[in-house]
Amino acid sequence: xxxxxxxxxxxxxxxxxxxxxxxxxxxxxxxxxxxxxxxxxxxxxxxxxxxxxxxxxxxxxxxxxxxxxxxxxxxxxxxxxxxxxxxxxxxxxxxxxxxxxxxxxxxxxxxxxxxxxxxxxxxxxxxxxxxxxxxxxxxxxxxxxxxxxxxxxxxxxxxxxxxxxxxxxxxxxxxxxxxxxxxxxxxxxxxxxxxxxxxxxxxxxxxxxxxxxxxxxxxxxxxxxxxxxxxxxxxxxxxxxxxxxxxxxxxxxxxxxxxxxxxxxxxxxxxxxxxxxxxxxxxxxxxxxxxxxxxxxxxxxxxxxxxxxxxxxxxxxxxxxxxxxxxxxxxxxxxxxxxxxxxxxxxxxxxxxxxxxxxxxxxxxxxxxxxxxxxxxxxxxxxxxxxxxxxxxxxxxxxxxxxxxxxxxxxxxxxxxxxx
Amino acid sequence: xxxxxxxxxxxxxxxxxxxxxxxxxxxxxxxxxxxxxxxxxxxxxxxxxxxxxxxxxxxxxxxxxxxxxxxxxxxxxxxxxxxxxxxxxxxxxxxxxxxxxxxxxxxxxxxxxxxxxxxxxxxxxxxxxxxxxxxxxxxxxxxxxxxxxxxxxxxxxxxxxxxxxxxxxxxxxxxxxxxxxxxxxxxxxxxxxxxxxxxxxxxxxxxxxxxxxxxxxxxxxxxxxxxxxxxxxxxxxxxxxxxxxxxxxxxxxxxxxxxxxxxxxxxxxxxxxxxxxxxxxxxxxxxxxxxxxxxxxxxxxxxxxxxxxxxxxxxxxxxxxxxxxxxxxxxxxxxxxxxxxxxxxxxxxxxxxxxxxxxxxxxxxxxxxxxxxxxxxxxxxxxxxxxxxxxxxxxxxxxxxxxxxxxxxxxxxxxxxxxx
Numbered sequence: 001x002x003x004x005x006x007x008x009x010x011x012x013x014x015x016x017x018x019x020x021x022x023x024x025x026x027x028x029x030x031x032x033x034x035x036x037x038x039x040x041x042x043x044x045x046x047x048x049x050x051x052x053x054x055x056x057x058x059x060x061x062x063x064x065x066x067x068x069x070x071x072x073x074x075x076x077x078x079x080x081x082x083x084x085x086x087x088x089x090x091x092x093x094x095x096x097x098x099x100x101x102x103x104x105x106x107x108x109x110x111x112x113x114x115x116x117x118x119x120x121x122x123x124x125x126x127x128x129x130x131x132x133x134x135x136x137x138x139x140x141x142x143x144x145x146x147x148x149x150x151x152x153x154x155x156x157x158x159x160x161x162x163x164x165x166x167x168x169x170x171x172x173x174x175x176x177x178x179x180x181x182x183x184x185x186x187x188x189x190x191x192x193x194x195x196x197x198x199x200x201x202x203x204x205x206x207x208x209x210x211x212x213x214x215x216x217x218x219x220x221x222x223x224x225x226x227x228x229x230x231x232x233x234x235x236x237x238x239x240x241x242x243x244x245x246x247x248x249x250x251x252x253x254x255x256x257x258x259x260x261x262x263x264x265x266x267x268x269x270x271x272x273x274x275x276x277x278x279x280x281x282x283x284x285x286x287x288x289x290x291x292x293x294x295x296x297x298x299x300x301x302x303x304x305x306x307x308x309x310x311x312x313x314x315x316x317x318x319x320x321x322x323x324x325x326x327x328x329x330x331x332x333x334x335x336x337x338x339x340x341x342x343x344x345x346x347x348x349x350x351x352x353x354x355x356x357x358x359x360x361x362x363x364x365x366x367x368x369x370x371x372x373x374x375x376x377x378x379x380x381x382x383x384x385x386x387x388x389x390x391x392x393x394x395x396x397x398x399x400x401x402x403x404x405x406x407x408x409x410x411x412x413x414x415x416x417x418x419x420x
Numbered sequence: 421x422x423x424x425x426x427x428x429x430x431x432x433x434x435x436x437x438x439x440x441x442x443x444x445x446x447x448x449x450x451x452x453x454x455x456x457x458x459x460x461x462x463x464x465x466x467x468x469x470x471x472x473x474x475x476x477x478x479x480x481x482x483x484x485x486x487x488x489x490x491x492x493x494x495x496x497x498x499x500x501x502x503x504x505x506x507x508x509x510x511x512x513x514x515x516x517x518x519x520x521x522x523x524x525x526x527x528x529x530x531x532x533x534x535x536x537x538x539x540x541x542x543x544x545x546x547x548x549x550x551x552x553x554x555x556x557x558x559x560x561x562x563x564x565x566x567x568x569x570x571x572x573x574x575x576x577x578x579x580x581x582x583x584x585x586x587x588x589x590x591x592x593x594x595x596x597x598x599x600x601x602x603x604x605x606x607x608x609x610x611x612x613x614x615x616x617x618x619x620x621x622x623x624x625x626x627x628x629x630x631x632x633x634x635x636x637x638x639x640x641x642x643x644x645x646x647x648x649x650x651x652x653x654x655x656x657x658x659x660x661x662x663x664x665x666x667x668x669x670x671x672x673x674x675x676x677x678x679x680x681x682x683x684x685x686x687x688x689x690x691x692x693x694x695x696x697x698x699x700x701x702x703x704x705x706x707x708x709x710x711x712x713x714x715x716x717x718x719x720x721x722x723x724x725x726x727x728x729x730x731x732x733x734x735x736x737x738x739x740x741x742x743x744x745x746x747x748x749x750x751x752x753x754x755x756x757x758x759x760x761x762x763x764x765x766x767x768x769x770x771x772x773x774x775x776x777x778x779x780x781x782x783x784x785x786x787x788x789x790x791x792x793x794x795x796x797x798x799x800x801x802x803x804x805x806x807x808x809x810x811x812x813x814x815x816x817x818x819x820x821x822x823x824x825x826x827x828x829x830x831x832x833x834x835x836x837x838x839x840x
Contacts, residue, residue, distance in 0.1 A: 019561050019703055030560050122558070128704035130558020137557070138542070138550020140450050141439050141724030266710055269689045283439055284548035284721035287711030290686055291704065301704035304561030 001034040002311050005062030007084060008074035009040040009049055012098060012123075015300030016072060017051050020307075027304070031311035038068060041075075063088045070118075070310055072303060073097040082106050089113050096306040098123035098299055104197035108210050118313065120306035125198040126151060126275040128298030129291040130305065135205045135279065142281025144206040147245040148420065151198040153273035153293045154182045154189040155221050155241035159258075160271040163229050163239065169222065181273060191220035192241060192256040199243035199256055202277070206245060207252045207331050217336040219257040223415050227346055227376070231386045232260055235372060238268035242420065251334040260344055260388075260419040337395040342371070342419035345387045345397075347404060348412035351377065355409050359385070362403050366396040382411055388419060421454040422731050425482030427504060428494035429460040429469055432518060432543075435720030436492060437471050440727075447724070451731035458488060461495075483508045490538075490730055492723060493517040502526050509533050516726040518543035518719055524617035528630050538733065540726035545618040546571060546695040548718030549711040550725065555625045555699065562701025564626040567665040568840065571615040573693035573713045574602045575641050575661035578610070579678075580691040583649050583659065589642065601693060611640035612661060612676040619663035619676055622697070626665060627672045627751050637756040639677040643835050647766055647796070651806045652680055655792060658688035662840065671754035680764055680808075680839040757815040762791070762839035765807045765817075767824060768832035771797065775829050779805070782823050786816040802831055808839060 004020070006013045017037050020027060028034050039054040041062055049055075059075070062068055063084055071088040073095060075081050081102045088095050089110065094117055097103070103110075103124050110119060122132045126149070135144070150156050158172045158181075165172075173190070176182035188194050196218045203209050221241050232239045237260040246253040261268045266288050270276040275293030280286050292298040349355050356375075363370060374386040389397070401414055424440070426433045437457050440447060448454050459474040461482055469475075479495070482488055483504055491508040493515060495501050501522045508515050509530065514537055517523070523530075523544050530539060542552045546569070555564070570576050578592045578601075585592075593610070596602035608614050616638045623629050641661050652659045657680040666673040681688045686708050690696040695713030700706050712718040769775050776795075783790060794806040809817070821834055 015703070023561065023563060023702075026563060027561065128701075129707055130554050133553060133558040134550050137729060138553040138725055139721070140728045141443065141447065141721045143443060143446060266689075269686075281548075281721060282443075283435070283717045283724075285712050285715075285718055287549055287709070289707070289709055291707030295705075297703045298705055301559070301561045301701060304703075305558055308560045309557060 001036060002031070002069045002307075003036055003038040003067055004070050004072060004307065005039050005041070005065060005068040006037060006072045006074065007041040007059045007062055008076065009042050009051065009055070010074065011296035012299045012303065013040065013072070013074045014049060014051065015296040016074075016303050017053060019297070019300055019304050027308060031308045033311055035307060035311060039065070059084045060087075063091060063093070068093060070094045070096060070307060072307070073099055075099070076101070078102050078105055085110055086113060089117055089119065092117060094118040094310045095120075096303055096310070097121050098303055100124040100194070100197040100201060104200045104213055107201065107204055118310045120309060121201070122306050123299045123302035125201050126277060126289070126291070127293040127295060128301045129275060129277065129289050129293070130302065131202065131277050131289050132205060133305075134287070134289060135202065139279060139281050139284060139287070142283045143247070145247055145280040145282055147199075147202050147206060147243070147277060147279050148267055149195070149199065149202065149243045149277040150240055150267060150270050150275055151195040151243045151277070151293065152189055152192075152241055153275055154186070155195070156270065156275070157181050157273045158190070159221060159224070159239055159241065162224065162226065163233070166226060168226060169224060190222055192218045195241060195243045196256045199245060199254060202243075203245040203252060203254055207247065209252050209254075209331050209333060211254060211333045215333060217255040217257065217339070221258045224258055224417070225415075227384050227386065228344070228415065228417060231344065231346075231374065234374070235388065236263050237261060237419070238263055239417070240268070240270075242267075244420070247331065248334060250331055252331045253334040253339055255336065255339065258417050260417055337393075337398070339394040340391055341394065342391055343389045343397050344417045344419055345389070345401070346415040347385045347410060348378065349383055349385055350409040350411060351381055351383045352409060356385070358407060359404060362400050366400045368392045368396055368400060421456060422451070422489045422727075423456055423458040423487055424490045424492060424727065425459050425461070425485060425488040426457060426492045426494065427461040427479045427482055428496065429462050429471065429475070430494065431716035432719045432723065433460065433492070433494045434469060434471065435716040436494075436723050437473060439717070439720050439724045447728060451728045453731055455727060455731060459485070479504045480507075483511060483513070488513060490514045490516060490727060492727070493519055493522075495519070496521070498522050498525055505530055506533060509537055509539065512537060514538040514730045515540075516723055516730070517541050518723055520544040520614070520617040520621060524620045524633055527621065527624055538730045540729060541621070542726050543719045543722035545621050546697060546709070546711070547713040547715060548721045549695060549697065549709045549713070550722065551622065551697050551709050552625060553725075554707070554709055555622065559699060559701050559704060559707070562703045563667070565667055565700040565702055567619075567622050567626055567663070567697060567699050568687055569615070569619065569622065569663045569697040570660055570687060570690050570695050571618040571663045571697070571713065572609055572661055573695055574606070574609040575615070576690065576695070577601050577693045579641060579644070579659055579661065582644065582646070583653070586646060588646055589644060610642055612638045615661060615663045616676045619665060619674060622663075623665040623672060623674055627667065629672050629674075629751050629753060631674060631753045635753060637675040637677065637759070641678045644678055644837070645835075647804055647806065648764070648835065648837060651764065651766075651794065654794070655808065656683050657681060657839070658683055659837070660688070660690075662687075664840070667751065668754060670751055672751045673754045673759055675756065675759065678837050680837055757813075757818070759814040760811055761814065762811055763809045763817050764837045764839055765809070765821070766835040767805045767830060768798065769803055769805055770829040770831060771801055771803045772829060776805070778827060779824060782820050786820045788812045788816055788820060
């Protein structure tokens, strides 16, 4: 019999306890032994959770309990769970966590501390989709060329709704908050940070690359408007918040931002709160994984799958990065300035003579070539200029935008969206 | 060092040898040891395959070679590989196969013979998509409610082309044959048999159900016409060849047939030669897996992933069905007659009085209720009647169709397509 302690018995923790109870027969058959939740840790003992397990408020009651085999960490945050997980591993306990922030900052340290003790975190990326499993095992014969993911359900819900209903960002955000899809303070989701945490976890498995959120390009969806949606529709694109990891020689590009993607791509067809990850391997080509990225039961499904893995393997685990020893030549993080992409630009300008000529001259100066251009009047005296470019270097686009901002006929901060 | 023997060095076998050679550094790091192809078996030694391995024509040269650790079976067929694989397992060798026909008939016998020797077959279903991995490991916390798969790329290519180009079946088939997507004798693909083999493998992993192709409902796509495509488009459906496994109480429904699916479903959005499998688990909800279902490199990617699995686990393997011991209560195969579905019917009739009344009376007699009806003139004297029904039992639909066939104003064999 394997004994589990759950630190953090909120929505996901409750589901973990319930799945292990209600699907016990099947899980025993799959795991090869009984799996029982012995105890849980909560912040408030007064609330009745309707669960038949011992509860306390001190994580050490689980982490230091010699009777516990697997610690399930679902507390959230970074510093506190970091201490708890380190101590659990030092005590020789297997650890399963769904905590993406913890992993975005400390995965290498924890991984090396774990050595051959199981330390698994399938639930930390894209909830119920077994994408880490696919990268570590199913695609293990492949060098990974790229990963492109819809990793944040809130953003995807909002972008889908903007495209379907023609309503502006602020109105959709309010609706998403009322439906419980977006937090009261939505910055973590709509600013791209949540997606970035998940991207870093995937990239470390695919490329063994060690980077922190501060090191990579992270942009949100706050500046997207119906003008951009209209442009996307006109030219056959969908507009999504994407996490992108792409290998280029001995460098890896990591970035999170709103992007235009051709409608014919599978990832462009993912609507609503769902998540999806497209992975291109050098041998298999493109495979894509789709499913619920959040929710108690979906996330708990991944946590319990990891628990069964551990039971099957007798508490040992092949290393999470998929490598038994580090590859000789690690890959480096590409500088954000060096990213090459096609770009979409929206400039609000005074509707007067010579405007286009001046902008065109700036583009030429930085060797940026225009693919499409649309001018849309806003009112009597102003218009939107919408451009898409051929491939250009991020540094040049940023420079040209800085120069454009200073022109006196520019009425608003310009918007730039990368085209995938 | 692990030594591999490859029986059948065709397109997939060559790719297996090449991946192990060209991605050797990465694979050694992932497997924890060197993996080397020692020898291969071919039917014709005269052809130069450009590979640097020992070749012979006798499978026993590999199967009885004490130096070989893993036998990769890629010969195709059923009886001959069955003997070979049995002997390999008896000799204590791990086996990896991509042979879906072998597995559709003998998976239980081989699985039980293998006991804890690794016997893996990720490549047998949906080529490069790690769907078996997902079912066994990623979704192991879930009771599987249903599996709906686009499991045959040839059929999906043909159905997509019929919808896009408005061309009839025979013309598309010829084109698919010219492009190499369809065989000279296409029956195995377009008759649904290939998809059925794959469905049986998936169902045995999800439900532990033992059934052979002869036991289940298998229909092809030969009778689909542009009339059906037009109906589908009009009512918001896509038309696909699907493999369906569905749990209903203690029974499992297994069937392969053309089906109408609402356009909003993810599986309806899969176009061209690609494969996809939608899996609904009781906890995770729907997840979907998409990728190339055929091709040398994609299939070899799955074969090599299994080889790496075996290396990591030191030649042992948790059982392929995901269960360490059988579940107490096995599920039974549902009779095809008992299937409940919505149906689409196309009848070619004489355009004369009273026709609709007689047909409506028959529907009423069998308690089948009509959801939509379209009449489309064909020429002066004839018309197509297109119906969709509310939920009905397969037995009743078959009975009503048998009666309708006998009416003297019916001009052609009627067409029935299930609606998912």
